[in-house]
Amino acid sequence: MEKMQSAPVVFIQYLAAMAVLLNTPYYTDWTDALDPENADKKRYTKICGILVNSHYSAGEYTSVVGVGVNATNASPTTSLNALAAHFLGNKTAPITLEKLLARILTTFEELHTRFLRTGFDKTFEDMYYSDWLHMHQVVTLEEEGGAKARIKGITRDYGLLLAEELGWDDRPTGRIWQLQSDSNSFDFLRGLVRRKV
Numbered sequence: 001m002e003k004m005q006s007a008p009v010v011f012i013q014y015l016a017a018m019a020v021l022l023n024t025p026y027y028t029d030w031t032d033a034l035d036p037e038n039a040d041k042k043r044y045t046k047i048c049g050i051l052v053n054s055h056y057s058a059g060e061y062t063s064v065v066g067v068g069v070n071a072t073n074a075s076p077t078t079s080l081n082a083l084a085a086h087f088l089g090n091k092t093a094p095i096t097l098e099k100l101l102a103r104i105l106t107t108f109e110e111l112h113t114r115f116l117r118t119g120f121d122k123t124f125e126d127m128y129y130s131d132w133l134h135m136h137q138v139v140t141l142e143e144e145g146g147a148k149a150r151i152k153g154i155t156r157d158y159g160l161l162l163a164e165e166l167g168w169d170d171r172p173t174g175r176i177w178q179l180q181s182d183s184n185s186f187d188f189l190r191g192l193v194r195r196k197v
Helices: 011-022 035-039 080-088 097-118 122-128
Strands: 048-058 060-069 138-141 147-154 159-167 171-181 192-194
Touching: 011 048, 011 097, 011 122, 048 147, 060 097, 097 122, 122 147, 138 159, 147 171
Parallel strands: none
Antiparallel strands: 048 060, 138 147, 147 159, 159 171, 171 192
16 A cells, blocks of 8 residues: 555556557657558547556455457557558558557556665656647646636656646636546546646
C-alpha cells in the first residue's frame, strides 16, 4: 500500500501507452500518425486502445492490462502496416504481431519496474507529454453547462486531466478543473466529470 502513495495504480494505463508508442516501429520517421487516406486533412486516426482493470485485496493491487493495436488490418480505419507503407514505402518489412508484442511487453516491464521505484516523476511526465496528442486541445465540459476549456496536462498524484476554463475569445478565466473520464465511456474527451480545484 505504501507504494501506491508514490506510484498510484491509475498510471498503469499511461505506462502501457508509452510502451506501445516506444515500440511502434518507424514512429519517429512519421511526421504525424495521420490517416493515409486523408493525409492532406491532418486527421488523426485511433489505432490503439488500452483498458486496465484493477482489483485491490489484502493490501495489494492486481491489474489486468489490455492493449489492442491495429497492426495489420487496414479496415475500417488504418493500421501500423498501412502507415509504414504510406510513409516509408518499401523501405521496411511489415510488422509482425509476435515481435511487436515482445517489444511492448519488455518495455512495459522496464517502465513498470522504474515506476515502482520513482512514481510518475518528471522524467515519466516529460516522456508522456512528448507524444501526447491532447495537450492544449480545446474541449467542451458537458458537466459545466458546455463550458470550453483547454487541456493543460495531467496531475502527477492521480493522473486526472487538468483543464483551464476559457472565456470570451478563448482567454483563460483562471478557473481550473481536474477531470476524470467517465468509466462507462471509451471516448477520451466526452462525458467528463469535474472535480473543482
